[in-house]
Amino acid sequence: MTFVDIPVEIRTKVSISVDGEAVDVFEGDTILDACTKAGKITPVVCYGPTVTPVNACRVCVVELEGSRTLVPSCSRPVEEGMVVKTDTERVGHSRKMVLEFLATSSDVTQSNDIMGWLGDYGADLDRYDPETTERMTDEVKIEDDLYIRAYDRCVLCYKCVEACGEDAQWTFAIAMSGRGFNNRISTEFDVALPDSACVYCGNCVAVCPTNALQFKTEFDLRKMGDWRPEDQTVTRTVCSYCGVGCNLDLHVQDNQIVKVDSPMDHSITSGNLCVKGRFGYQYVQNRPTK
Amino acid sequence: MPEIAVTAATPTEAERSAVADSVVLQDPGQISFDAAGPALTFDGDRIARGGQERIFNRRHLLLPVLHDVRDAIGWLSEGAMNEIATTLQVPPAEVYGVASFYELFTFEAPTAPDALHVCDDTACRIQGANELKGELAAGGHNVHGSPCLGLCEQAPAVFVQRTGEAHVSVRSATKDSVLAALDGAMTTPVAPVPQAGEDLTLLRRVHNAAAVDYDGYVATGGYEALAKAVSMSPAEVVTHVGNAGLTGRGGAAFPTGFKWSAVAAEPGPRHLVVNADESEPGTFKDRVLMEHDPYSLIEAMTIGGYAMGAEQGWIYIRGEYPEATRSLQSAIAEARSMGMLGDDVGGHNFRFDIELRLGAGAYICGEETALLNSIEGYRGEPRNKPPFPTTNGLFGQPTAINNVETMVNVNQIMLLGGEGYAAIGTEKSTGTKLFCLSGHVARPGVYEVDYGATLRDVIALAGGPVGSLTSILMGGAAGSFIGTDMLDVPLTIEDSREHGFSLGSGVVMLLNDTVDYHDFVARIAQFFREESCGQCVPCRVGTVRQGESLLRIREKGAPIEQERRMLDDFALVMKDASICGLGHTASGAILSAIDLGLIGGRS
Ligand SMILES: Cc1cc2nc3c(=O)[nH]c(=O)nc-3n(C[C@H](O)[C@H](O)[C@H](O)COP(=O)(O)O)c2cc1C
Ligand code: SF4
Ligand code: SF4
Ligand code: SF4
Ligand code: FES
Ligand code: FES
Numbered sequence: 044m045t046f047v048d049i050p051v052e053i054r055t056k057v058s059i060s061v062d063g064e065a066v067d068v069f070e071g072d073t074i075l076d077a078c079t080k081a082g083k084i085t086p087v088v089c090y091g092p093t094v095t096p097v098n099a100c101r102v103c104v105v106e107l108e109g110s111r112t113l114v115p116s117c118s119r120p121v122e123e124g125m126v127v128k129t130d131t132e133r134v135g136h137s138r139k140m141v142l143e144f145l146a147t148s149s150d151v152t153q154s155n156d157i158m159g160w161l162g163d164y165g166a167d168l169d170r171y172d173p174e175t176t177e178r179m180t181d182e183v184k185i186e187d188d189l190y191i192r193a194y195d196r197c198v199l200c201y202k203c204v205e206a207c208g209e210d211a212q213w214t215f216a217i218a219m220s221g222r223g224f225n226n227r228i229s230t231e232f233d234v235a236l237p238d239s240a241c242v243y244c245g246n247c248v249a250v251c252p253t254n255a256l257q258f259k260t261e262f263d264l265r266k267m268g269d270w271r272p273e274d275q276t277v278t279r280t281v282c283s284y285c286g287v288g289c290n291l292d293l294h295v296q297d298n299q300i301v302k303v304d305s306p307m308d309h310s311i312t313s314g315n316l317c318v319k320g321r322f323g324y325q326y327v328q329n330r331p332t333k
Numbered sequence: 334m335p336e337i338a339v340t341a342a343t344p345t346e347a348e349r350s351a352v353a354d355s356v357v358l359q360d361p362g363q364i365s366f367d368a369a370g371p372a373l374t375f376d377g378d379r380i381a382r383g384g385q386e387r388i389f390n391r392r393h394l395l396l397p398v399l400h401d402v403r404d405a406i407g408w409l410s411e412g413a414m415n416e417i418a419t420t421l422q423v424p425p426a427e428v429y430g431v432a433s434f435y436e437l438f439t440f441e442a443p444t445a446p447d448a449l450h451v452c453d454d455t456a457c458r459i460q461g462a463n464e465l466k467g468e469l470a471a472g473g474h475n476v477h478g479s480p481c482l483g484l485c486e487q488a489p490a491v492f493v494q495r496t497g498e499a500h501v502s503v504r505s506a507t508k509d510s511v512l513a514a515l516d517g518a519m520t521t522p523v524a525p526v527p528q529a530g531e532d533l534t535l536l537r538r539v540h541n542a543a544a545v546d547y548d549g550y551v552a553t554g555g556y557e558a559l560a561k562a563v564s565m566s567p568a569e570v571v572t573h574v575g576n577a578g579l580t581g582r583g584g585a586a587f588p589t590g591f592k593w594s595a596v597a598a599e600p601g602p603r604h605l606v607v608n609a610d611e612s613e614p615g616t617f618k619d620r621v622l623m624e625h626d627p628y629s630l631i632e633a634m635t636i637g638g639y640a641m642g643a644e645q646g647w648i649y650i651r652g653e654y655p656e657a658t659r660s661l662q663s664a665i666a667e668a669r670s671m672g673m674l675g676d677d678v679g680g681h682n683f684r685f686d687i688e689l690r691l692g693a694g695a696y697i698c699g700e701e702t703a704l705l706n707s708i709e710g711y712r713g714e715p716r717n718k719p720p721f722p723t724t725n726g727l728f729g730q731p732t733a734i735n736n737v738e739t740m741v742n743v744n745q746i747m748l749l750g751g752e753g754y755a756a757i758g759t760e761k762s763t764g765t766k767l768f769c770l771s772g773h774v775a776r777p778g779v780y781e782v783d784y785g786a787t788l789r790d791v792i793a794l795a796g797g798p799v800g801s802l803t804s805i806l807m808g809g810a811a812g813s814f815i816g817t818d819m820l821d822v823p824l825t826i827e828d829s830r831e832h833g834f835s836l837g838s839g840v841v842m843l844l845n846d847t848v849d850y851h852d853f854v855a856r857i858a859q860f861f862r863e864e865s866c867g868q869c870v871p872c873r874v875g876t877v878r879q880g881e882s883l884l885r886i887r888e889k890g891a892p893i894e895q896e897r898r899m900l901d902d903f904a905l906v907m908k909d910a911s912i913c914g915l916g917h918t919a920s921g922a923i924l925s926a927i928d929l930g931l932i933g934g935r936s
Contacts, residue, residue: 098717100870101910112917113909118717133909137871140906144874170899175881175889199867215424219712220433222695224877226867229433231340231418231425232411232440240338240426 059125074105074116074127083129086138086160088145089200090117091250093313094210097201102141102160105129113137139164147171148224149179150196153254177224183262186235189322190248191262192228196255199226203247203256211315216240217247245321249304249314260301271296279306282320287311289320300324339418339425342411348402352416355401359394391421393728395710399432400652400691407446407496408439423710434712434866436479436694437494437652445475446496447515450653450694451506453478455614455806456485456771458856459848465489468508474515480696480860481614482653485769485842486525486777492653500655522624522656525617525778528794534745534765535738536781539625545660547667550628556673558747562636563681570640571597574743576751578763583608583699583736584811584837585914586826589743592733595723596641599731603643605634606708606727606734609650609657610692610699613809614860615840618767619737621779623650623657626741627664631687633740635678636747638685641733646687649704652694661689696864700913701734703866714868715913738767738839758784762825772806772842773799782824789820791841800845804931808837810857811918813925814844834925850931851887854923858883861919872916875907879920886933893933900924 054069061081068077073096078085088100096118104113108126113134116127128134142157143166151157161168181194201219208215216239220229230239248256257265264270275296282289289312294302303321307314344352398421402413409432418425432438439448451466469491470476484490487504493514494500501514504522514520524539543549550556562570575590596603607630611619623630634646650658665687668674674686690708692698698707702716705727726732742764746754755763762784768791771777775796782791788805792798804814813834822832829836844853858880867873882900885891904920911917926932 097868098912099868101912102870104910112911115717136902137906137910140875140902141870141910144870144878144906147878148874171878172881172885175885177877177881198870199873215426218424218426218430220430221867222434223863223865223867224873226873229426229429231429232342232414233429234340234411238340240424 057121057123059121059123059127061127062130068121070121072121074107074114074119074121074125075103077121077127078105078116078129085116085129086142086156086164087117088157088198088252089202091202091252091307093307093315094202094205094250097205099201100141100145100198102138102145104134104137104141106131106134135164139166142166143168143171145198147176147178149198149253149255150193151198151253153196154252156252181227184236185259185262187237187243188259189243190245190256190258192236193255193257193262194227196253197228198253198255199228200252202250202252203228206246206250206315207241211246211313212242212244214240214242214244216242243318243322244316245318246315249316258302264296264301275301282316284319284323289316291316291320293324298328300328337419337422337424339415340411342415344410344412344416348406348410348413349416351402351405352398352413352420354405355398356394356420358401359397392423392710393708394421395423395428395431396690396693396707399428399435399438400693403438404495404500405497408441408443410440410442421710431710431712434695435652435692436477438693443475445473447498448475448477448494449511449515450477450479450482450492450494452480452482452484452488452490452492453856454481454860455810455853455856456481456842457489458853459772459844460488462489465491465506465508465511469511472508479653480864481612481616483611483617483620483651485615485617485771486779488771488777492655499659502653502655520656524621524625526621526780527776527778527796528780533781535622535741535767536779538629539621541625544626544628545664547628547664547671547673550626555628556632556679558744559632559636559639559679559681561747562639563679563683567597567640567642570636570747573746573751573754574640577742577746577754578761579739579742579746579754580762580826581736582738582742582766582839584613584808584835586836589735589739592723592735593637593641596643596731596733599724601642602645602730603641604645604647604727604730604732605637605641605643606647606649606701606704606732607634607737607740608699608701608704608734609648609654609737610696610704611654611737611838612651612692612696612699612864613811613838613840614857615769615771615806615809615842616838617769617771618779618839620654620657622737622741623654624660627657627660628668629741629744630661630737631664631668631674633743634687635673635685636743637733637735637740639678639681639683643733644684644686646685647690647708647727648687649690649692649698649708651692651699658689658691665689695866696860697866697913697915700915703913704734705732712866714866715915717912736838759823759825759827761827766824766836766839768824768839768841770795770841770843773802773845773847774843775799784825785823787821787823788841791824792820792843798843798845800847802843803846803848804844804926804929806842806844806922807840808835809840809842810860810922811914812837812840813921814929814931815925816929850926851883854926854932855880855883855887857922861915865915865919869910869912869916871906871909872911872913872919875903875911875916876919879903879923883923883932893927897927897933900927 066077066081086102098115098118103117105116106128107114183193278293305312418428453462482490491503491506538544579589580586698713703713707713722732861876882896907916
């Protein structure tokens, strides 16, 4: 018989000030956690609850007393006595500019969050002359029947890379390639997905904030103008393929499964699935054809 | 880690043996330090290792192996990268992600085996670089435009990246001299230091050809500083560096003593990394030191290793510095054979050795944390700070990173003592400083003066301007233009700051009334656009947008007020919200050019 030491987590309380209000959080929490606790709504793009923050988008920045530059709230751990400001002109400016930069470079129209923040922060996209403003113009990659990659929608948030790599899948089929504005998420040598190391777990699709990665079912329905989230039902069930017991959320439109995901806060999956649970649902809806 | 899955492409025999040779060549003895963190013992029996450890063990060989394969074959094919992926156990998508980050690697069979990287950056641009580039391209050569090659005092410059042969830099290049290099002509660097005399300290050996050999170095006072250092305790050495008031010469002017004592206070193993990536347009001082006085850097590093208890030293040199690389390679080998590097340095009872690593064409790898990632075999993307390298540096271990010139000053501090050194220069800017004079100046080159000399003094040393001076670019692309009204400002950290500019890496580029400033400033914008790592949104997009704004001013006659508002908005978000110094400084030169009325006119 082996005994396992179950570590008792002792978390030290840390008190910081957010916009003049004292907030108690725990050591190891981030400024973002404290802001959320103080009731602030912070825009985030590259942050996700299930992936390690790479703090690349910088839309979540806040003012921190004593720091020359703004700091990314999503990845800065709290320290006792920090004085944080979120409602200043400087913070507003940087957030607005990051949003303008995102929206003038990529097609963010399928991200409800970003579209909402553009309005909230007063982004002015009209001042960018379309003729001289370079965008990502990649053609959509349709290489199989499971999911598509539309990198003209990509905001290079690294979330899919993290999900494919150390945060979930450990497959490392995609990575950032190139440099600067030519950065692209890419398979090895940019080969087509079926030729790459991809195992089609779809965990990258699940974390993509802009729908650059999209299930083929959704992509096809959108193309036909028939993607209707408001008419969809979501049914939670348990995957029947193996003993892990992942929770599945089946998104159903017109009595057809159109998307499968798993709750991000689920203790087993953290939103991740394998190819069987994610894509192996056809048998459920093989109805006799008359 | 699952098995590495690669695509169907297979390497050729030549590629396979290039990879194998390279892995064997990476001198295993040099890379063995027992690490508390990711295990990093690379001692030859690599096949026996498994799992995580195996991967951490070999990842840091990625960049050296990519170099070796490119140099043997001329480019990186899918099959070659698959072979590298399986040999080093790095996922192929990451091999490609890392390789495609660097300018010196290409992924299609080239039209000619040797690539010509023709500098078309600031100083070369005003000395006919574009014409030279056009001529060479017309001749059917494999020509690439290049950012500053660190040879601005001998503009125009070309880096000849050969295949199967040693790389060469061609200085004061003409079509003929470039063709000769393609035929195998080598370059013997000539010290571009018009100053001479006894009062030079950092530059005292650059005219002494014998000093590039061990005996010549020792005969000119070499290793006296180390003898002084080991007569003290390591902590005393650190104290002297602190008392000397030495500040970083890489651009940020951070007090070196703070850095060293922070690293010394951390538990080992510790690293000392020298930043020889010198890629700031207009900067070439470190190259001159390394080409002509390599031992002074090795000696200073050895003192640093002793002082901080760092057993492993690293030099990260830019890939476009072939002559400086060869000079350091032979000096390191000779120092090792003389027992001045290794398990018992000079019989002084401490271990220190140096590993030389080559960059591959990426300005951003000069940023200290990007540099660390590059050595570790990752993309040269800066890390978020904190934590700082002093606690979490190379392989997560405590690391001091210093510029070449900063390091070499340590010898002088040992010889003079901290207080003695602090007596040179001004109260806040101590010691001597190297300035890189280029552009429209009579005798371009590296000049050494005490901190506190005025800009006018330094320009006079270099024989004065050529033509009618209209502005001076201080600190390089990351610096700013200043007007001729600043000539009497003493060149110190405090005075320059007070006058709104920065000495940065010591660039003093003179520009006269023949300069097409629109074109010149557009090249600076292009530099930042191409050199941004692209990791964070403010800089990845901001550097592109500011270039577009300049284009509108120049080619579409867009109203300057309107573009200026946009440029200010871009500048502020880059300054406030970018991750690293590249984004923070990417708009300074452009805005200063508008402020001075050099572009856009003052309406
Ligand atoms: C984009 C960028 C490029 C840099 N390039 C260099 C370089 O080529 N050489 C260098 O010594 N420092 C460079 N630095 C500064 C380094 O980050 C670091 O501050 C320096 O190496 C520390 O050494 P020092 O204190 O001796 O100056 C660069 C910084 C940035 C942001
Ligand atoms: S594809 Fe999606 S998840 Fe991946 S980097 Fe782009 S926006 Fe982020
Ligand atoms: S999704 Fe995959 S891992 Fe999860 S229960 Fe189904 S088959 Fe098992
Ligand atoms: S500021 Fe620019 S170079 Fe620095 S991390 Fe951000 S994108 Fe990369
Ligand atoms: S959400 Fe914090 S940097 Fe992207
Ligand atoms: S070498 Fe060409 S600008 Fe420096």
